[in-house]
Amino acid sequence: MAKVLTAQADDFPRWYQDVVAKAELADNGPVRGTMVIRPYGYSIWERMQAEMDARIKAAGAENAYFPLFIPESYLRREAEHVEGFSPELAVVTHAGGKALDEPIVVRPTSETVIGEFMARWIQSYRDLPLLLNTWNNVVRWELRPRLFLRTTEFLWQEGHTAHVTREDAEAYAIRILREVYEDFMVNVLAMPLLVGRKTASERFAGAFNTMTCEAMMRDGKALQMGTSHELGSNFAKAFDITYLDARGETQHCWTTSWGSTTRMIGGVIMTHGDDDGLVVPPALAPIQALVLVVKDEGGTGERAAALADELSAAGVRTRLDDRVGQTFGRRVTDWELKGVPVRVEIGPRDLAADAATLVRRDTGAKEQVPLPALAGRVEKLVADVQQDMLADARGRRDANIADASDIREAADASRSGFARLPWRLVRGEGEARLAADGVTVRCLQRPDGSLPRSEDEDDLVAFVARAY
Amino acid sequence: MAKVLTAQADDFPRWYQDVVAKAELADNGPVRGTMVIRPYGYSIWERMQAEMDARIKAAGAENAYFPLFIPESYLRREAEHVEGFSPELAVVTHAGGKALDEPIVVRPTSETVIGEFMARWIQSYRDLPLLLNTWNNVVRWELRPRLFLRTTEFLWQEGHTAHVTREDAEAYAIRILREVYEDFMVNVLAMPLLVGRKTASERFAGAFNTMTCEAMMRDGKALQMGTSHELGSNFAKAFDITYLDARGETQHCWTTSWGSTTRMIGGVIMTHGDDDGLVVPPALAPIQALVLVVKDEGGTGERAAALADELSAAGVRTRLDDRVGQTFGRRVTDWELKGVPVRVEIGPRDLAADAATLVRRDTGAKEQVPLPALAGRVEKLVADVQQDMLADARGRRDANIADASDIREAADASRSGFARLPWRLVRGEGEARLAADGVTVRCLQRPDGSLPRSEDEDDLVAFVARAY
Numbered sequence: 001m002a003k004v005l006t007a008q009a010d011d012f013p014r015w016y017q018d019v020v021a022k023a024e025l026a027d028n029g030p031v032r033g034t035m036v037i038r039p040y041g042y043s044i045w046e047r048m049q050a051e052m053d054a055r056i057k058a059a060g061a062e063n064a065y066f067p068l069f070i071p072e073s074y075l076r077r078e079a080e081h082v083e084g085f086s087p088e089l090a091v092v093t094h095a096g097g098k099a100l101d102e103p104i105v106v107r108p109t110s111e112t113v114i115g116e117f118m119a120r121w122i123q124s125y126r127d128l129p130l131l132l133n134t135w136n137n138v139v140r141w142e143l144r145p146r147l148f149l150r151t152t153e154f155l156w157q158e159g160h161t162a163h164v165t166r167e168d169a170e171a172y173a174i175r176i177l178r179e180v181y182e183d184f185m186v187n188v189l190a191m192p193l194l195v196g197r198k199t200a201s202e203r204f205a206g207a208f209n210t211m212t213c214e215a216m217m218r219d220g221k222a223l224q225m226g227t228s229h230e231l232g233s234n235f236a237k238a239f240d241i242t243y244l245d246a247r248g249e250t251q252h253c254w255t256t257s258w259g260s261t262t263r264m265i266g267g268v269i270m271t272h273g274d275d276d277g278l279v280v281p282p283a284l285a286p287i288q289a290l291v292l293v294v295k296d297e298g299g300t301g302e303r304a305a306a307l308a309d310e311l312s313a314a315g316v317r318t319r320l321d322d323r324v325g326q327t328f329g330r331r332v333t334d335w336e337l338k339g340v341p342v343r344v345e346i347g348p349r350d351l352a353a354d355a356a357t358l359v360r361r362d363t364g365a366k367e368q369v370p371l372p373a374l375a376g377r378v379e380k381l382v383a384d385v386q387q388d389m390l391a392d393a394r395g396r397r398d399a400n401i402a403d404a405s406d407i408r409e410a411a412d413a414s415r416s417g418f419a420r421l422p423w424r425l426v427r428g429e430g431e432a433r434l435a436a437d438g439v440t441v442r443c444l445q446r447p448d449g450s451l452p453r454s455e456d457e458d459d460l461v462a463f464v465a466r467a468y
Numbered sequence: 469m470a471k472v473l474t475a476q477a478d479d480f481p482r483w484y485q486d487v488v489a490k491a492e493l494a495d496n497g498p499v500r501g502t503m504v505i506r507p508y509g510y511s512i513w514e515r516m517q518a519e520m521d522a523r524i525k526a527a528g529a530e531n532a533y534f535p536l537f538i539p540e541s542y543l544r545r546e547a548e549h550v551e552g553f554s555p556e557l558a559v560v561t562h563a564g565g566k567a568l569d570e571p572i573v574v575r576p577t578s579e580t581v582i583g584e585f586m587a588r589w590i591q592s593y594r595d596l597p598l599l600l601n602t603w604n605n606v607v608r609w610e611l612r613p614r615l616f617l618r619t620t621e622f623l624w625q626e627g628h629t630a631h632v633t634r635e636d637a638e639a640y641a642i643r644i645l646r647e648v649y650e651d652f653m654v655n656v657l658a659m660p661l662l663v664g665r666k667t668a669s670e671r672f673a674g675a676f677n678t679m680t681c682e683a684m685m686r687d688g689k690a691l692q693m694g695t696s697h698e699l700g701s702n703f704a705k706a707f708d709i710t711y712l713d714a715r716g717e718t719q720h721c722w723t724t725s726w727g728s729t730t731r732m733i734g735g736v737i738m739t740h741g742d743d744d745g746l747v748v749p750p751a752l753a754p755i756q757a758l759v760l761v762v763k764d765e766g767g768t769g770e771r772a773a774a775l776a777d778e779l780s781a782a783g784v785r786t787r788l789d790d791r792v793g794q795t796f797g798r799r800v801t802d803w804e805l806k807g808v809p810v811r812v813e814i815g816p817r818d819l820a821a822d823a824a825t826l827v828r829r830d831t832g833a834k835e836q837v838p839l840p841a842l843a844g845r846v847e848k849l850v851a852d853v854q855q856d857m858l859a860d861a862r863g864r865r866d867a868n869i870a871d872a873s874d875i876r877e878a879a880d881a882s883r884s885g886f887a888r889l890p891w892r893l894v895r896g897e898g899e900a901r902l903a904a905d906g907v908t909v910r911c912l913q914r915p916d917g918s919l920p921r922s923e924d925e926d927d928l929v930a931f932v933a934r935a936y
């Protein structure tokens with residue numbers, strides 16, 4: 001049988017494009033760099049949003065909505081900020097049938113407009129902390145777009161918070177990193193992470209500390225999955241975000257921001273996907289179990305529908321495929337492309353044996369299960385597949401992190417994975433030398449894996465890699 | 469005590485502005501006509517989305533995402549469509565640091581880009597019906613913006629579907645109107661509706677039938693809350709949306725579209741609000757019951773927290789207010805402004821009597837309830853308030869619909885409410901005469917209240933009013 005997809009080993013970027021198209025995740029939009037997220041791809045994003053949103057709310061932040069359009073003047077207020085963004089901006093010059101007096105920028109982030117409103121809403125220390133989050137679309141003009149990974153318009157959440165003290169801001173930025181991003185990515189996306197600190201040259205414009213979740217894709221490259229920034233009081237000074245303290249004195253706030261985007265979908269594809277397509281971890285999957293009617297004879301269709309209902313009632317997100325007008329093989333190929341974690345195949349012969357065939361998408365393992373035991377077995381499999389996918393991804397990741405003892409070795413190792421080496425060997429001109437090979441420091445960690453509070457700490461470990 | 473709000477009777481539009489500001493629902497954005505939806509306002513929108521989205525999915529439609537940016541050429545494909553929109557468009561002429569070859573329009577609706585992708589995705593009759601919905605932001609330049617009701621950028625859902633037959637398209641457009649819009653607006657928003665057919669002059673550009681949900685605000689004006697359109701095969705012809713039928717012949721699809729927006733929040737404010745502020749129907753309310761600690765003495769705070777947990781466990785969306793550092797009166801005023809339907813007040817004296825005071829926001833009625841009976845009583849109240857609010861709104865609405873026997877009478881009645889009169893008296897030049905007084909036909913119904921299939925049917929009833 002001809003393979004539907006380019007093999008990963010033959011051409012990884014092409015394999016990625018094939019999966020996105022053939023699993024019906026997304027298409028290119030008509031304006032260069034924009035993206036149409038198709039229903040199946042969007043159902044994955046909805047699940048991501050639901051899981052993240054619950055964690056964001058549990059961390060005390062409230063959702064709000066800020067305008068798409070920002071006066072150009074806002075972006076000039078913080079010099080460093082606009083430097084980071086200006087070549088990426090899309091600008092509205094005409095509206096309502098005429099030229100505008102002041103051009104309007106389509107938000108590349110809501111940072112500035114949220115800063116403006118924080119300044120209005122915060123009066124006293126009693127209004128702090130102010131913990132805001134917003135789910136929206138932003139635009140950053142992309143010269144080399146790739147679906148999900150790098151698109152001119154993307155969907156994301158951006159959090160923005162203001163605090164009384166630097167310590168409180170720091171604690172909150174770390175809380176989001178750990179309790180929202182890391183917890184979600186590890187436990188729902190089944191993606192092992194390196195959580196660490198960005199070097200000064202890799203920091204978000206305007207931040208004095210950027211912390212990051214870095215994942216390894218199956219081609220050994222790194223993908224930045226989410227970042228949490230301490231903005232100090234710089235941003236508060238640029239936007240006049242002040243409060244009256246208990247003694248009635250005006251003080252500047254300490255602010256944070258943090259974001260994660262639709263590129264996480266690309267991360268799931270490239271962490272778990274194989275030559276048969278996408279593999280979706282069960283905790284994320286919009287469809288966890290597919291009940292596939294092989295042939296509708298002798299009441300098979302009816303029994304399959306009843307089983308699907310039984311699985312749904314047991315809390316498994318289930319879909320019934322009884323489109324017996326299409327060949328069984330074609331349907332199996334389609335569902336493998338879409339990466340549904342557990343497949344329940346049932347035909348007249350299975351029914352005669354009062355059994356069904358269970359197939360795991362991650363390993364391809366098949367087993368015959370008596371129908372009365374089916375729901376329990378599927379529930380167990382859903383949990384097992386989730387655990388095994390994380391363990392497998394962790395195994396692959398760890399096997400592809402090489403210890404390097406100098407820049408040359410690190411650059412070599414970065415051809416197929418990550419390299420780990422002492423930060424003191426990289427610091428200074430090392431980053432520039434790595435950059436010449438397209439390699440960057442993804443993050444710094446302490447020897448015990450914890451977050452450094454400064455890149456000046458002794459004995460820090462640098463993880464370097466090529467990156468998306 | 470000085471009133472916080474302008475009274476409705478003194479200046480209704482001013483009252484509306486006051487409520488939006490003081491209940492912390494929304495602010496004007498920095499670009500004229502744009503809107504910042506504050507956390508409390510956005511939590512109402514999130515509840516609207518959740519309730520609507522469940523109904524949309526139950527009707528079989530799938531969510532997807534389409535790009536914000538549309539090539540200007542797309543909007544020219546359907547002449548009628550662009551005529552409806554061109555003065556309202558915002559146009560991006562510069563991006564990525566240079567002038568664009570083709571200007572880009574910020575979507576006023578995704579109709580055209582969805583048409584383009586439907587044409588690609590639909591091959592055969594087996595792909596139909598194609599039932600798509602998308603939640604997004606759209607931009608229509610507004611000269612006289614009003615928060616929620618008419619903003620340059622607003623949030624909405626837009627549904628777009630393609631069908632094999634006109635009958636199927638019609639049935640689906642009606643299903644959305646009844647099972648999604650009407651059911652949600654009546655049973656969640658507690659808003660009585662007139663559901664009917666728009667006249668030719670009030671139809672959506674490009675539709676051959678627009679059906680609408682019309683509500684009456686407390687000032688007697690109409691608000692269009694949601695519309696569902698039959699687009700016939702016009703749109704499919706403009707965008708080449710075709711399928712191969714069972715005989716292998718190419719046919720054009722029949723399409724529908726339907727939308728509802730953040731203006732529904734304005735509808736809730738102006739249907740239920742009173743001189744003390746917003747009144748949120750319990751089925752919609754992000755906070756259904758507020759537990760308010762009067763004074764934290766003798767363990768009152770602790771007991772109140774336990775009661776709040778008990779209410780949450782009983783499935784009531786509950787918030788605890790134990791900010792005893794602020795005066796009791798100020799907190800009561802704030803929560804009345806925000807329209808929380810049930811308030812549970814508990815102070816040391818209540819605790820001594822093992823009781824709490826329940827206050828209904830809609831009627832102001834107070835009752836003393838023994839603590840062991842509290843959860844049951846609150847659950848009952850939540851249901852009762854919902855019912856009573858709908859009944860009250862229906863009573864007000866019905867009392868303000870006057871039967872008119874000619875255009876003059878209808879225009880007069882429209883100063884304070886709706887007028888109902890035979891469509892044959894309006895048809896032809898009647899619509900223009902009403903328009904001179906700022907009055908429009910909101911919808912047509914059959915005498916039994918059902919949906920006309922044509923405005924040529926005998927004995928149709930026209931509802932006319934001034935409208936937002």
